[in-house]
Amino acid sequence: MSEHAITVVVNGVRHQGRVPSRKLLVHYLRDDLRLTSVHVGCDSTQCGACTVHVDGHAVKSCTVLAVQADGSTLGTVEGVATDGVLHPLQQAFQDCHALQCGFCTPGMIMSSLDLLERYPDPSDAQVRAWLKGNFCRCTGYQHIIEAIRSVGHGSGSVPNEHAGTREGSAQARVCHGC
């Protein structure tokens, strides 16, 4: 098995190492760098538990070879909080009870950060569409969506997806728990 030298910057720290050519990025992050927030949920790019940032974009690390990441800047959820202070999205996840078992959470956070970067004030439909590649078996997604939208920038410009329900648009963007 051939080996390759790679250099990556992960959460601001530069790592140099040698990896077998077949080693997956998720295994490099978990086994070599001990960044165990990066979870293997399905090995087939369905569930998104392994989502990390590669050069700022959400990528599923279970279907990327470690050698392909050579020269990249990577981010995992271990690097999201700064100086022990939660990122507003992390705080929203707690406030809205957007996690239960926590296995999908790191991937959800990394994926949603990319969403919020692209769409700072996403609609309910946009969030649901974006999360098609991130599975959660515990929450039914509702609190996750509320958490993500609660940190969106705008206010009141969100289409009313829940017209006719008791939870009208005004409440729909507010986390229940808050």
Add this chain to the structure above:
Amino acid sequence: MAADDVHAVTSLRARPDAAMPAGPDDAGQFGRPARRREDLHHLLGRGRFTDDIVASGEDALHLTILRSPHAHARIRRIDVARAKAMPGVIEVLTGADLTQNVGPLRANWIWPRMPLPEHRALSEKVARYVGEGVALVVATDRYIAADALEAIDIDYEVLAAVTDPYRAAQAGASVVHPELDGASIRGNVLQHVPVRAGNYAAARRKADVIVTQRLRNQNLVPGAMEPRSVHASYDMTTDVVTIHLSSQAPHIMKRMLAQVLNVDEHRLRVIAPDVGGGFGAKLHLYPEDVLVTAMAFRLKRAVKWTSTRTEDFLSTNHGRDHVQEVEICATRDGTITGLKATIWGNLGAYVSGMGPGIPAVNCGMILTGVYRIPNLHVDTNLMLTNTSRVDTYRGAGRPEATYLIETMVDRVARRLGLDPVEVRRRNFIPPSAFPYTIASHAFCYDSGDYPKNLDKALEIVGYASQRAKQERLRKRGRYLGIGLATYTEFTGIGNGNLLAMFGFDYGGWEYGRVLVHPTGTVEIHTGSADQGQGHATSYVQIVCDVLEIPAGQCSVVEGDTGRVEFGLGTFNSRSMAVGGAALHEAARRLLAKAKRMAAHALGVTADDIVYAKGIFSVRREMSPFAQGSRVLRRGTRDLVGKVYRHLLGVQPVQVGAGRDKISWEEVARLAHFLTTYPNGLEPGLDERVFHRPKDFVFPFGTYAAVVEVDVETGDVDVRRLVAVDDCGRIINPLLARGQVHGGAAQGLGQALLEQSLYTDDGRPRAANWMGYAFPRALHMPYIEAEHTVTPTDRNALGVKGIGESGSICTPPAIVNAVLDALSPLGVTHLDMPLLPEQVLSAISTARRERSRSVDAIGSGAVAT
């Protein structure tokens, strides 16, 4: 590497309250939507699941399993030489290598007189489902271990297979366990369990309407996000193997591993660290748990196995999988008078932990749901087939029972031209009838107010206006449907004696311990640990409600047999009703003892102590006698103190002397370091309770779905999903809502998306999420979750259970809504999941039949 520090092997389940600001206002009181103490470490990426564990300072060896690609096959020859010779391979073993030292896996719910098919961790001669293990490899690296599997040479003789529980019962079906056939069982029917009540035949004779239907409750994959995983490490100093296991019941697993491996239980420590969802599928002993532990003993090294998603599909227990033939009798006014059902419930190729009880008891004995139905004729057949084992999956039997009765009630309503709401009301067990023993005599319901709960759901969904809207839209060729389902279930598994008579070997208790450190911080130990529900947060709320101290002063220890001495585990929505009740009692006893300590220190009796928010005070309005007694005691102590000082030059501890108040922290310290203790009291504040519930508790609820069916595409759009649950008193409404949401998503998955199908030769059609439709965010409607509150008197907290409601009641609500939408087109039945092609095909079949009968009537061929 510094990161290794956080991997140190210890109990990782102590939950300090890092996530919550401290302060008296944050005392986790009962009923508040307290934020979870479990969240912070996950959010920071510090979650510790079994596959994350590094123990005993070494990287674990990787264990992989060669699995049968055939549903039924004899192993003709197996040659591991090539695999063994590969660099990095430590061990390669087959079933034959293990028979001496590894016993067969046991089940926990073995029906009286029911034979148990032998289940070995690796099959030696015959593989009976796709995915059954036939050999194992242990290697230094996961990639090498995978390579070595491909180097094992194996020949199979493929045998006929059967995967459908109904077909398995038919004459001529291939037999899964020929060694039992004819000897102790007939064919594949492992056990037949009849339930009879009243006189069904008479009810049938007198009925105005008899509705029959065959129902299929499909085979489902529980699908916890964290695949199963087990890591075992050997400590040569203590000769103990520590097993990290993604499990809902670490204490039961310890007992069973000790039995299977024939080792003393004290040589095993089982730790369930963070567990990434369980849903019933991580409740039972699996071959991999046995193999990894056995290899750690054999190799005296750390060994681990983590399932791939495909392995999880193939080897983790599935759920549901019933065929039900149902007949229901009613009078013209909608009164249901009798129910007949024959159930074929799949157990899979071997019997898993609670497998037999799920169809037989959890479904077959509670089919009447929330209704008074006096006449019953139920036959449950426990079927062996060539699938992976089928056992508990969120609701475990109650979803199958509820789907049966709730879709049949709607059929009765449609047949009689009555509103399904009215048929439900007419047959409800009335609030005045509780406690109520149901016709099967298996259960006595504790409390309920079904009409009030139904009314709330109708109000939220706007039932009358939805019906009006349905009428309007139908005129425009749009098909709106309103579906209701009402349920009850039993949670907080209890009455261990009764359960034992039905072969259930868990008992019904739960263990709780509350202890106070000398500095006043409180440690809560529970045998019913968390897989994401937020138990630690809820338990702290229960304990802090009694002890009136800030939540930040408490930590919770769970999921570790080395730190929590006893436990049964988390299943059957039992944690709050049984585990919570244990902790509540422990906290009450502890506070009573603390009061006696405080009273002793302050020189009064415990009756004269008032406790509030961390302060023990002397009651202001003491009786003259008590006041006199206090003065006397104080005087005596002062005198004794003076004597000690004078004669011996020492000072007795007299913290509270002369004071009217003493703090929690002071009492905690005194409890450990007093010179003398009140009559008969031992030092310390440490209470342990085995709480044994009197009986089950019975939550209930109403779910309402509003759907629109696109009759051109067959698409079902769930526009509203209203869940009104009654789980008794609510400890934490935020967490309760989370449970309802998650259950509803799994219920919607069953109704519309999910099914595990098999080819004719028994191979699963889907072995990962690429072929199995898992509910995504896009599939989910906005769930409107509300509650009514009808407490129970069967535990001191008045709580029932909420974990399973959504998966029980959502499927019939959605299916009833779709059938309601399509009733003008003549569609009367659909099997789950309601895929667009099935909906379209049912519509076109109904249209064809309708036009045929119209033609027939037109030609005068049918007598009217």
